[in-house]
Amino acid sequence: MAAVQETVDRVRRIDVDQYRYGFETLIESDKAPKGLSEDTVRFISAKKSEPAWMLEWRLEAYRRWLTMTEPTWARVNYPKIDYQDLYYYSAPKPKKQVASLDEIDPEILKTYEKLGIPLREVEVLEGVVRPEGERRIAVDAVFDSVSVATTFQKELKQAGVIFMPISEAIREHPELVKKYLGTVVPTSDNYFATLNSAVFSDGSFVYVPPGVRCPMELSTYFRINERNTGQFERTLIIADKGAYVSYLEGCTAPQRDENQLHAAVVELVTLDDAEIKYSTVQNWYPGNSEGIGGIYNFVTKRGDCRGNNSKISWTQVETGSAITWKYPSCILRGDNSRGEFYSIAISNGHQQVDSGTKMIHLGKNTTSRIISKGIAAGVSQNTYRGLVTAHRKATGARNFTACDSLLIGDKCGAHTVPYVEAKNSSALFEHEATTSKISEDVLFYCVQRGLSQEEAVGLVVNGFVKDVLQQLPMEFAVEAQKLISISLEGSVG
């Protein structure tokens, strides 16, 4: 019970609605003027020294965005967002060109230290030793809108892997960016994705060349720091034929009173026999116990299994954000391709989660698997919304979906909205969903054996989400497990 005791201690130290990562880094930052117009788009593009075609691409997206309306179908409520009241670009003011980690603003490094991110190469994660040597992670840390440091560049270069901020990639590898950017999530895709296309400031770009197994896990940490800035990052990951890459994403944001908008776009492309594993742990500020503040997380994530026998796997642990609107999806275009979605979505306090996935079966013998675990506590609303569809030519498509919800307390809601569409007789789809509360018998059993009520709940919840936790890379799994316990504190008793 050491792990649980540790959690309890930790929680005792921090009050329930004292967000662990709620600190603010006071550094000068370079902002675009407030509001959104073509000038803002031009400003961002100029800041990034982008080529003309990129600016044109952004402007086209911006013009389209003006004609669109905000989606309302999700089960989330929030006051109308004033898009003219936001800063669309915020970067730590560059003192000089950064050549090594030592030159980075120590304030920023300190921020990451508090977050516990192994930014420095020497900081290999504790206790994770693989037989063939130490496991290392390359970090591309995104501080507000700009990638401040990218580590392990040299070693990745040797393997031929390109891992850099997308703004750099636009300059250095325009042919790759041009070929893939916006092909999975087109600029016209949805309101938030279109907005992102117009004003995205930075993000990560990964290209793994044919036959290469990326020698290390790639990782990025996002942090929203500046007041009233939307963070619009854009991630593009391409695994060429036979390549493999595992990508980790973690997010935190300092405590803020006003809601902050986060509208990211993530695009994954796998060609023949390639595989991408994308893991997210999201613990952005969820707002305080009255439901004030917190992040609006409106994210479009989509993977395209373009090649035959390719695979994309999404794993997410969503514990933060006031509002989550997120549907990591897989387009299973190549024959025999496979899509996976493993999700833990925890909502407490006044959080609202509307999340799920889309599995779009287009190729022959494509398979997909969805495991979703929703846990609702406090007065939160937790919705699973998913689509599984097989098109006429998707012969032999298979899907298995299990979405389970756990309710803690009688003021929260758990909802399941699956869409199952079969247009091919050989498609075989199975879907099951259950909703229940933690059984009194089980709790009684645990308490009788000396566990506290909270420890017992922690134990049951960890068992409930085990299927998904197992899919996370080791170092994330440990963090996620702690996060889950912390998120649920105060919900029992």
Added chain:
Amino acid sequence: MNVVVAKTETGRAMSDALAIARDRLAGTGKVADYRRQAFDAYAREGLPHRRIEDWKYTDLRALMREVLPLAPAPDAPALTRAGSALKLHAIAGARRLVLVDGVFAPKLSELGDPEKGLGIRTLREVLEAGDAGLHTQLFAPDNSNPMVALNSAMMTDGMVIDVADGAVLTEPLHIVHIASGGTPAAMVTRSMLRLGKDSGATLVESYIAADGAKAYQAHDSLIVSIGNHARLDHVRLVEDGRDAFNISSAVVTLGAHAHFNTFGMTSGANVSRYQATIAFAGEGSRVETNGVNLLNGRQHADTTLFLDHAVPRCDSREVFRAVVDDRGHSVFQGRIIVRPKAQKTDAKMMTRALLLSDDAEADNKPELEIFADDVTCGHGATTGALDESLLFYLRARGLSEKEAQALLIQAFVGEAIESIANDTLRELAISAAQRWLEARG
């Protein structure tokens, strides 16, 4: 009367439609106001289309395009045609209430001996009489659903049935809707069944057509209230003509410790939609709702169920089966809502689709909305083809491909039919399924 009631676009000439149909629509004063309000609600929305979430899979603007003018009251030849269609579907020992082209046909009906505690009137009578309370109940269904609103505005006739407290009916009630097949037209009907405390009844609804009936439209609705400790067994068989449209709604309310067992089967109609709202208003009640869609050709059938658990300690079970052949399209949308007070709810929903051809389509949307924590809720959905190994097993024992398929399909839909408590009605459903299988050849 040759005016199209509603084009796909709203507006233009719409409001005239109600005025033109005026002489066919019973009721004055308050009733006329209700009709006007409902019609305005419909006119604002027009036919539902796929951008409306609830109608995502059944886009009536594309499928139906327009609402036809009201069918004229049936003349003697029409009644004769309807009478011969009726023969195949009559149930022995049932009280038969026949509506031809949306008008009650006493000659074809079989009211039987009066029974204590049973009152049967036509909708027209009730609307023309001055019972304001009853009128309110008749116009209670929510006008926000455009097809319900249209039905409220244009309903011509139907049955209003009352079962008194403690009365348990010995004979089933059988409402038969027949399209006589004159000109393509719309029949708009509404029926109501009110069961008192400790009462019991069996209701069968059939939708059929006379030979040669073309692209007619049946717009029907049913309002049911089941009193405390009462029980209703309900069977609904849609065997409309193959060019027809059937858009039906039901609103069912259950008191405490009541029991509602309902089964619906759709094998007819070109495009059909059955939307039912079942609400628990008293504790300790139980609902079993089962359905089967048997589709081929280019048939499109949509079953949309909404179960509203508003009070504690109620159970619901939904079992749905779809068999889809050729270019058929089956839709099942099941929504269960468990409201904050509805603790100890036990709700289960299972929907399965069997696709027999590569062009067939089955869409399932089983939805759970849960606001109470001490509940057991679950749903399942599967889609697939017939099991090859089972087919092989049967073929190896000398059955033809078709026979083997028929046997497996029968077993598949049998799971839903099984739940019909009444033996006669179960046989009725089985024979309707068999008719479909035989027609399949």
